[in-house]
Amino acid sequence: MSSGSKIAVIGCGYVGLVTGICFAELGNQVTCIDIDKDKVAALSKGTLPIYEAGLQEILKRNLINRQLSFTSDYSKTVKESEVIFVAVGTPSSPIKGADLSQVEEAIEDVLLLDFDDEKIVAMKSTVPVGTGERFTNLFKRKRRNLSYVSNPEFLREGSAVDDFLNPHRIVIGSVNPGASQRVANLHQPFQAPIIFTSTSSAEMIKYASNAFLATKISFINEIANLCDHVDADVKVVAEGMSLDPRIGPHFLGAGIGYGGFCFPKDILALKQLAGNSGYHFQLLSAVIEVNEMQKTLVIRKLKKYLGDLEDKVIAVLGLSFKPGTDDVRQSVAIDLIHLLQFEGADVKAFDPLAVSNAKRILKDVEFSKDAYDAATKADALVIATEDPAHQELDWTKIVGLMQTPLIIDGRNLLSGEQMPENVTLEQIGRPPRISDQVSWLQKKQVLEKYNSKINERANDQIDADFSR
Numbered sequence: 043m044s045s046g047s048k049i050a051v052i053g054c055g056y057v058g059l060v061t062g063i064c065f066a067e068l069g070n071q072v073t074c075i076d077i078d079k080d081k082v083a084a085l086s087k088g089t090l091p092i093y094e095a096g097l098q099e100i101l102k103r104n105l106i107n108r109q110l111s112f113t114s115d116y117s118k119t120v121k122e123s124e125v126i127f128v129a130v131g132t133p134s135s136p137i138k139g140a141d142l143s144q145v146e147e148a149i150e151d152v153l154l155l156d157f158d159d160e161k162i163v164a165m166k167s168t169v170p171v172g173t174g175e176r177f178t179n180l181f182k183r184k185r186r187n188l189s190y191v192s193n194p195e196f197l198r199e200g201s202a203v204d205d206f207l208n209p210h211r212i213v214i215g216s217v218n219p220g221a222s223q224r225v226a227n228l229h230q231p232f233q234a235p236i237i238f239t240s241t242s243s244a245e246m247i248k249y250a251s252n253a254f255l256a257t258k259i260s261f262i263n264e265i266a267n268l269c270d271h272v273d274a275d276v277k278v279v280a281e282g283m284s285l286d287p288r289i290g291p292h293f294l295g296a297g298i299g300y301g302g303f304c305f306p307k308d309i310l311a312l313k314q315l316a317g318n319s320g321y322h323f324q325l326l327s328a329v330i331e332v333n334e335m336q337k338t339l340v341i342r343k344l345k346k347y348l349g350d351l352e353d354k355v356i357a358v359l360g361l362s363f364k365p366g367t368d369d370v371r372q373s374v375a376i377d378l379i380h381l382l383q384f385e386g387a388d389v390k391a392f393d394p395l396a397v398s399n400a401k402r403i404l405k406d407v408e409f410s411k412d413a414y415d416a417a418t419k420a421d422a423l424v425i426a427t428e429d430p431a432h433q434e435l436d437w438t439k440i441v442g443l444m445q446t447p448l449i450i451d452g453r454n455l456l457s458g459e460q461m462p463e464n465v466t467l468e469q470i471g472r473p474p475r476i477s478d479q480v481s482w483l484q485k486k487q488v489l490e491k492y493n494s495k496i497n498e499r500a501n502d503q504i505d506a507d508f509s510r
């Protein structure tokens with residue numbers, strides 16, 4: 043089975059769509075299944091429910107050449123397929139770590155069908171370690187001609203098509219070497235190293251990879267926080283570290299924390315799995331805690347200059363959990379806006395892709411048509427996503443539009459040199475550039491605080507005199 047295999051993909055979410063559409067591009071006959079009939083109808087006409095760079099063109103091409111189709115007809119599609127990829131959601135569950143109800147349902151539906159030929163269930167969804175072994179035993183108990191293969195995905199949103207077509211590794215876990223080889227054959231065009239292993243090790247590779255990347259982020263964020271205290275520059279520190287090949291340059295971008303549908307839930311699930319197995323994974327607790335604290339950093343930095351944030355107008359650039367996607371699930375930018383609103387601030391926000399998704403979860407936010415519109419009359423502007431497009435903005439114009447020239451660059455994107463003279467620029471783990479105008483504002487805050495303390499003391503004294 044090198045190409046031209048009959049493949050079913052259960053779940054037309056982000057992973058299922060990228061998997062199905064890209065396997066069609068490689069010459070396989072792919073049918074993607076989803077219970078949402080509207081979604082299936084839209085996809086059949088070439089309309090994607092998500093934004094993912096490059097996916098739209100491949101979808102259209104493969105619909106036209108009939109390599110790809112979408113359906114809600116489970117039984118016909120599964121019966122006609124040799125390999126059934128499961129790519130449904132596994133959201134967080136407080137007790138089990140991951141909610142497997144959608145995965146269980148997909149497997150139960152396959153088991154309800156009658157077929158004689160050997161089929162493979164290949165798991166793309168991120169499932170807790172041990173799940174594959176459980177399903178392998180279930181298939182055996184039911185005496186079904188079904189083999190289970192764990193085949194985790196390592197796709198990043200925003201570059202998922204490129205990641206799928208140019209993988210760094212393929213991980214295949216199964217007790218059945220024949221089934222493993224058949225799934226490996228589907229990946230032959232890639233010439234990437236293939237790891238053949240047990241289902242549990244394959245599942246652990248996925249969790250350990252995400253947890254390690256998140257650990258790198260929390261580590262560099264702690265270094266950044268320390269840099270803030272000792273006047274060092276985390277960007278230079280990360281660059282210096284990254285030249286050591288044992289460390290490498292990736293995921294050393296300090297900022298206001300990681301978000302997204304994968305890292306937060308997978309790291310929690312791994313911690314939960316450890317706890318359920320009787321092991322306390324100390325490092326992961328710290329990684330999560332550091333990430334939560336990092337989100338509050340912007341508030342502290344704003345208060346340093348503006349004092350109370352009540353009725354202050356704060357512009358936020360970026361709403362998605364990272365640039366190049368419209369996905370706002372577990373986005374740090376969204377958490378930040380909630381924190382700002384809790385402090386009483388008025389929020390204006392701009393994002394090139396994610397506004398319609400953000401509108402579903404945010405209330406009382408003014409959505410701006412561009413960064414300039416957001417900056418107009420703002421008391422401060424916060425950069426929340428590491429979008430390189432922010433670097434190309436006309437910062438002199440932006441600053442000219444603002445009430446107070448205060449910029450909190452939560453992703454260390456800007457350089458002091460590109461900023462006009464009068465700007466105060468606060469970054470993460472980098473020495474701030476404080477302009478006269480804002481330092482005056484800061485002094486005013488200190489003075490006001492000092493005066494109110496004096497008044498408080500005077501009032502206390504008067505109360506004490508009266509009560510004597």
Ligand code: UGA
Binds near residue numbers: 196200300304428
């Ligand atoms: C992540 C992994 O990178 C993929 O390999 C994996 O397949 C995927 O999860 C998944 O499990 O499905 P993704 O969630 O798309 O991919 O996003 P990343 O590019 O990894 O970024 C995650 C978060 O980390 C973002 O909020 C980003 O802003 C943050 N980040 C990333 C930093 O704060 N600093 C960095 O240096 C890099």
